[in-house]
Amino acid sequence: MVHGILDRKVFFANQVIFREGDPADRAYLIQEGLVEIRKQLEGTYEDRRVAQVHPGELFGEMAMIDDQPRMASAVAVEKTVCVVVPLDKFHEKMAHADPFLAALLRMFTKHIRTLQVKINRT
Numbered sequence: 183m184v185h186g187i188l189d190r191k192v193f194f195a196n197q198v199i200f201r202e203g204d205p206a207d208r209a210y211l212i213q214e215g216l217v218e219i220r221k222q223l224e225g226t227y228e229d230r231r232v233a234q235v236h237p238g239e240l241f242g243e244m245a246m247i248d249d250q251p252r253m254a255s256a257v258a259v260e261k262t263v264c265v266v267v268p269l270d271k272f273h274e275k276m277a278h279a280d281p282f283l284a285a286l287l288r289m290f291t292k293h294i295r296t297l298q299v300k301i302n303r304t
Contacts, residue, residue, distance in 0.1 A: 189266045193217075193258035199242075202229075204252045206245030207269045212237050215262025221254045221298075229255065246272050247291045253298055 190213070193199055199210065202222055210217075212235055219233040219241065232254060235241045245252045246269055276284055 188268075188271070191264050191266050193262045193264065195258060195260050197258045199256040199258060199264075200252055202252055202255045206242065206249075206252055209240055209242040209246055209267040209272055210256075210264040211240050211267060213263045213265060215264075216259040217241060217262055217264075218257050218259050219254045220257060234259070240267075243267075243272070244291050244294065247276070247287055248295070250295065253295065 191210075193215070199217065200206075202220075214237055217235040218231050219235065220229040221232045222229045235256075241256055242252070244250075276287075279287075
């Protein structure tokens with residue numbers, strides 16, 4: 183990152199952007215392309231698409247909100263251009279966010295992680 187300008191990164195079709203369980207050091211904002219969010223099926227080597235992320239949408243942020251490992255993997259479906267939001271810039275934005283909204287984000291993230299654990303047990 184140079185002088186407050188966020189870097190861009192290009193991912194090609196089927197390229198893994200991050201893997202489930204990885205530590206989070208950045209989030210991504212899609213400028214063009216398409217990304218699948220995939221969750222590994224418990225007890226298998228298979229994964230399932232749980233979401234698609236489109237231009238204008240952010241992904242990879244949850245693990246940065248609660249400093250936990252990535253809950254799922256992200257894979258480019260086609261050539262995808264993303265703006266990279268580094269951890270320090272993300273934390274800076276969160277520190278300046280409305281305290282109510284920041285708490286709400288942390289609560290949503292906690293609920294999503296709890297729900298994911300319950301789903302994996304069934």
